[in-house]
Amino acid sequence: MGWGTDMEVGATHDEMISSGGSRSEPSKVVGGAFIASYAAAYLATSLLFIAPLLVTLALKINSLVGTDRAASSLSLVAATGSLVALVANPLFGRLSDRTTSRWGMRRPWILVGLAGGSFGILVVALAPTVWVVLIGWCLAQLFFNAMLSAMVAVLPDQVPIEQRGTVAGILGVCLPIASVGGTYVVKVFTGHELAMFLAPCAIGGFFIVLFALILDDRRLAAADKPRWSLRQLLGSYYVSPRRHPDFAWAFASRFMFILAYAFLVTYEAYYLLDHLGSTEDEVPQQIFLGTLTQAVVVVLASVAGGRLSDRTGRRKLFVAAAAVVYGVALFIIAMAGDFDAFLVGMAVGGLGFGLYLAVDLALVADVLPDADSVAKDLGVLNIAGAFPFSLAPAMAPLVLTVGSGSYQVLYVVAGVCALIGAAAILPVRKVR
Template sequence: MAGFIAPEALPSQPRAAHAQIPAARVGWGFVTLLALAYAGTWLALLTPVLVTVALRVRELAPDTAAASLSLVFGIGACFALVGNPVFGRLSDRTVSRFGMRRPWMLGGMLAGSGALLLIALAPNVGVVLIGWCLAQLAFNAVLATVVAVLPDHVPPEQRGTVAGVLGMCMPVGQVGGTFLVQTVAGSTLMMFMAPAVIGSVAVLLLVLRLPDRRLQPGEVEPFDPREWVRSLYIDPRRHPDFAWTWLSRFLFVTGTAFLSTYQPFFLIDKLGHSAASVPGLIFTSTLVQATMIVVASPVSGRLSDALSRRKPFVVGAAAAYATGLWLIAASDTFTTFLVGVAVTGVGQGVYFAVDLALVTQLLPNRQRDAAKDLGLFNIANALPQSVAPAIAPAILALSGGDYVWLFIVAGGIAFLGSVAILPLRTVR
């Protein structure tokens, strides 16, 4: 494929796994396939988060839907916490003629698709919980290895631009997923499996074309359980900027988790819409948010590269997202709700584009542990999926079931994500 990767970056022989910082700029063919794989993974993972798991839980346990959904997402997020760094670490140490990343990408998508099939056929919430835990493990293995391609192949001066493109992938997956659910709404099986199949094909395209790094047997250290466990911890005192960036991402994503998890209930209980209309309404809101992200993400990523600045973009983006959540809290119609969603879209687009480029410059050991370190960082993406459902019932109980207060608190948490970036010293 012309333009897949710059000619000087193509390996003529197996590349050492502990490679130096890539110098050659990647081509747009490479960026396109990487983006398709990333979007496909989010399509398979986020469609259940946004729509289908909530509807399935409501179908199986209508009287305890909110509590059951919190249980499923909360426990499932714990498995995501494990999956991302562990599979990232395994990928960094994988000896295979197919490379370090590709086996985990393909295997993870196949396993995740099987887990979604289990949820679609589940007879009760307990089986839904098991299926979702397996899906979180599998899809987080894919995310850990796909994101590791960025520091593996993209030079630092191009990462803002490429990360800006990747920043569009999550909303594209969201829009694609909610659209697919609308078109196959009459079939529970298809609502789960259509996104999984399309996502798997997208990842397969990257797997077939990726000039993956290959680790030679002599480069793998003997397995030491204690060292392996220690490697899953990064000392914040030795790497304070990485720690602050992790905290910022955790706080920001916690704010987003309230919206993604409780949007269906907000539309039903606060704005008075019927359950049957929720898939269409979520598609509309997701489309609005995605449009803003698709506009903001590549522009901010490219501008961040041009100015050689990361911090101002991340700080402003988190503050913008918080403002959007507060506008949602104040909404009393679907139209005003969409205004708040649009503002969150701008904040999310800028934040994820520039913050991803930022963290690749702060990895403690890019040469040896890129996937593992990114996996540890991605705990900040997964942990909020457990934290938000854990604290949401308490907020709702204290507020008498008022979703306004739920989103006011969510906005405050997201705003703290902007404050956490301010202490960074090694990146401007």
């Protein structure tokens, strides 16, 4: 099922495949119907990831092992799940790039990923022990990353270069809106554990399935399918920094920025409990208010930043400035003495986060190494988004030990990571 001939959309699969199976850049301007449906599906994808990470996973583990053991158990679950994501995303990106299904290259993985990931969330919700939570979360990460690798590849598949900043800016709004939506849904179903986990899957799944059904997906002819080899399989996880230095610097920048973000969201519940003295019943409401405050600013910053980046033709300046602002926000949160100060830090973080998400994705799409393996290369880049969620839980206990258990020290370290991310984008040469 396609978008219809009367709508302006990205290039069709026939237009995007030239002789020899090589993909050319899409040239047709995408219309509002495509952007709205893509944004809704991308938002829904973010909802599936973020609702457990922000609230339900931490609360589930806390209910199983108690406050004293919750932080270390959450570290184990989050770190292992992120390692699964690190392996899964490039692999499924490679498989998506090689898919010759009559349903297209991206659609099958979107639907399979949604079904498998939702089953993993169900396992987490019903888990009687932390080890079962770990198994369920690994399943969720495996399949949701299969879906994510295909979903992200739609941007270079369908959207022309001159629109990528604008579309990426709209997509940048999705994560904070999903954060607000996810925490709100969890708040509504507080006290009903199964519903807290599955309601985001049901709501998000509707929009994902709708987008998958109406997507005019890119298709690959069987004759153009690349040969499979062990070298190609291992290459799913690697892009040469020597041959593609711009991609390498973009990877490093995103890695450090997401590491800063991972410190914040993974330990936000425990920061509120320990540093600000919140009660367990207050935490869902406070996280909801924090994400709502941040999201309001993110929406404005992301949409405006993406448009301005397209108009000026500049990417690096916006990405670097955004990472600096986000680092400052983490310093504000670290020094917060009450919940109001925490909200100020979240608002400032929204400005940096919105600009970064909007322009960084457009920058990355502009420096992809190979037009014939966009999903694979985006999967490699997604290691920079997945591995920090393993590294942060692994680093946090050491940082907390050195800092005498202070979450202030942890968030200062996070702020420094964001500043390093700002510096790392400066050597990129292909884009301004």
